[in-house]
Amino acid sequence: MQTFRAPVSLLAATTLVTGALVAGQAPPPPDGLDYQMFRTTIQPMFVAKREGLVRCVQCHGRGAGTGGLLILPPAAGTTTWSDEQSRKNFDAVRRLVVPGNPEASRLLMHPLARSAGGDPFHGGGKHWDSKQHPEWQALARWVNTGTAATTTAAASLDFDAYRTTVEPVFLKERDGPAGRVSCAGCHSGIATRLRLAAPPERGSWSMEQSTQNFAAASQLVVAGKPLESRLLVHPLDAAAGGDPSHSGGKFWKSQDDPEWRALAAWVSAATPATGAAAPAARALDYEFFKARIQPMFTAKRTGLVRCTQCHTRGTGSGFALQPLAQGATSWTEEQSRKNFESATRLVAPGDPTASRLLMHPLARTAGGDPFHGGGKHWIAQSDAEWQTLAAWVRGATLTAR
Numbered sequence: 311m312q313t314f315r316a317p318v319s320l321l322a323a324t325t326l327v328t329g330a331l332v333a334g335q336a337p338p339p340p341d342g343l344d345y346q347m348f349r350t351t352i353q354p355m356f357v358a359k360r361e362g363l364v365r366c367v368q369c370h371g372r373g374a375g376t377g378g379l380l381i382l383p384p385a386a387g388t389t390t391w392s393d394e395q396s397r398k399n400f401d402a403v404r405r406l407v408v409p410g411n412p413e414a415s416r417l418l419m420h421p422l423a424r425s426a427g428g429d430p431f432h433g434g435g436k437h438w439d440s441k442q443h444p445e446w447q448a449l450a451r452w453v454n455t456g457t458a459a460t461t462t463a464a465a466s467l468d469f470d471a472y473r474t475t476v477e478p479v480f481l482k483e484r485d486g487p488a489g490r491v492s493c494a495g496c497h498s499g500i501a502t503r504l505r506l507a508a509p510p511e512r513g514s515w516s517m518e519q520s521t522q523n524f525a526a527a528s529q530l531v532v533a534g535k536p537l538e539s540r541l542l543v544h545p546l547d548a549a550a551g552g553d554p555s556h557s558g559g560k561f562w563k564s565q566d567d568p569e570w571r572a573l574a575a576w577v578s579a580a581t582p583a584t585g586a587a588a589p590a591a592r593a594l595d596y597e598f599f600k601a602r603i604q605p606m607f608t609a610k611r612t613g614l615v616r617c618t619q620c621h622t623r624g625t626g627s628g629f630a631l632q633p634l635a636q637g638a639t640s641w642t643e644e645q646s647r648k649n650f651e652s653a654t655r656l657v658a659p660g661d662p663t664a665s666r667l668l669m670h671p672l673a674r675t676a677g678g679d680p681f682h683g684g685g686k687h688w689i690a691q692s693d694a695e696w697q698t699l700a701a702w703v704r705g706a707t708l709t710a711r
């Protein structure tokens with residue numbers, strides 16, 4: 311926590327510098343986000359008046375100093391936008407959104423109160439005090455109309471190599487435009503896809519935290535292709551092949567930087583997906599299931615009952631777990647095999663969002679099924695457990711070969 315406090319105010323300053331560049335980028339690729347919903351439900355929020363606060367367009371209509379969000383205000387004397395203006399706003403706004411992932415979307419997290427999980431600071435104040443706010447909920451529904459870019463990288467990236475060579479890079483304190491801070495110092499507190507666990511007091515992250523960090527980082531990697539991987543090009547100097555801007559600063563001056571080379575080696579070792587089509591589904595890995603997935607079924611989540619409590623006796627559903635022996639906290643080998651069989655029947659290999667095991671206990675606002683007799687255990691697809699399940703469905707193994 312200590313490490314994060316200092317750069318917060320400066321974070322704002324760096325956003326100011328980079329905003330103009332972001333606005334000049336090419337339109338984003340198709341992502342399925344619903345334009346009509348944007349026009350009728352989302353866009354009006356930018357002119358809505360909230361008590362004690364200024365309208366979004368009042369600041370974001372001018373551009374200068376307000377980061378990468380530039381919204382065209384309605385023409386003078388009118389309160390609505392033409393189709394052409396709306397399309398432009400749509401393109402500007404979707405750059406600050408990660409389709410299918412409200413929690414990684416700056417548009418939703420920047421003006422959200424910090425106490426509700428929002429970013430630490432927004433120059434325009436906090437407009438929503440909780441995710442339950444109807445506007446925030448509508449924004450989340452809209453973001454979920456988009457298709458999450460399915461990265462297949464996690465399946466072929468080596469977890470052990472990640473832990474020993476990549477994570478130290480995330481933890482190392484460095485000087486940047488925002489003062490002395492590590493990647494994790496910033497990236498544990500702000501909404502991006504690279505959502506890392508808070509840096510530990512000393513030493514390295516726990517295995518569970520590393521699994522979660524691995525899932526987050528893997529989303530930003532194209533297997534076998536360092537220069538197409540956002541994780542590597544975002545903090546890399548533009549002159550050295552990096553992209554135009556990273557709010558946190560450019561930390562690598564060249565591709566010869568030892569850190570950059572370490573990340574590149576990790577990415578290069580992974581097998582690229584062949585062709586543009588989705589790679590053939592890989593077999594579901596039993597060892598990964600046993601080590602990473604099965605423990606979720608006995609885990610206690612606040613306000614909810616453990617999966618085992620209902621799914622051991624038979625709920626009239628197709629998901630049946632073996633009963634734990636008296637006093638035991640985990641299953642025998644034979645029982646684990648049976649659990650594996652039951653779980654795999656509810657999974658579509660290679661396709662997390664088509665898998666009932668993942669979608670049934672997932673919140674509806676995050677794209678989950680409308681109802682689960684056992685409640686909603688994951689509020690977002692960015693949830694660490696959900697990400698681990700998704701990695702398994704895509705074929706992850708404990709140590710990628």
Ligand code: HEC
Pocket residue numbers: 321322323325326329332355356363364365366367368369370375376377378379406416417418420421431432433434435437
């Ligand atoms: C009083 C002026 C003001 C108002 C009103 C305001 N903002 Fe901002 N906003 C800023 C400033 C200044 C920044 C840049 C500094 C920062 O990151 O906080 C910013 C940054 C942002 C960013 C980050 C942009 C980036 O490139 O990362 C988002 C997203 C955003 N605002 C959304 C909104 C939304 C949505 C509203 C209305 C609900 C709103 N803002 C209202 C001043 C304002």
Ligand code: HEC
Pocket residue numbers: 317321414479480486488491492493494496497500502503504530540541542544545555556557558559561
């Ligand atoms: C001072 C804070 C800060 C530091 C330090 C920082 N970043 Fe960032 N980073 C940001 C912000 C803010 C964004 C979102 C805006 C943007 O994309 O520039 C971001 C975005 C990113 C993204 C894109 C995430 C996405 O969802 O597309 C990647 C990748 C990234 N950073 C990697 C790193 C790495 C690797 C390091 C360490 C070498 C690092 N960052 C250090 C603030 C920081």
Ligand code: HEC
Pocket residue numbers: 606607614615616617618619620621625626627628629656666667668670671681682683684685687
């Ligand atoms: C309070 C009891 C309860 C808990 C706890 C519970 N469930 Fe369920 N679950 C049910 C009931 C009842 C059904 C059947 C009705 C339905 O489809 O929602 C069900 C159905 C399911 C199904 C659909 C099975 C099928 O045949 O289509 C899946 C998958 C599932 N649960 C997974 C889980 C997971 C994973 C957990 C823990 C994260 C969990 N459940 C926790 C009661 C529970």
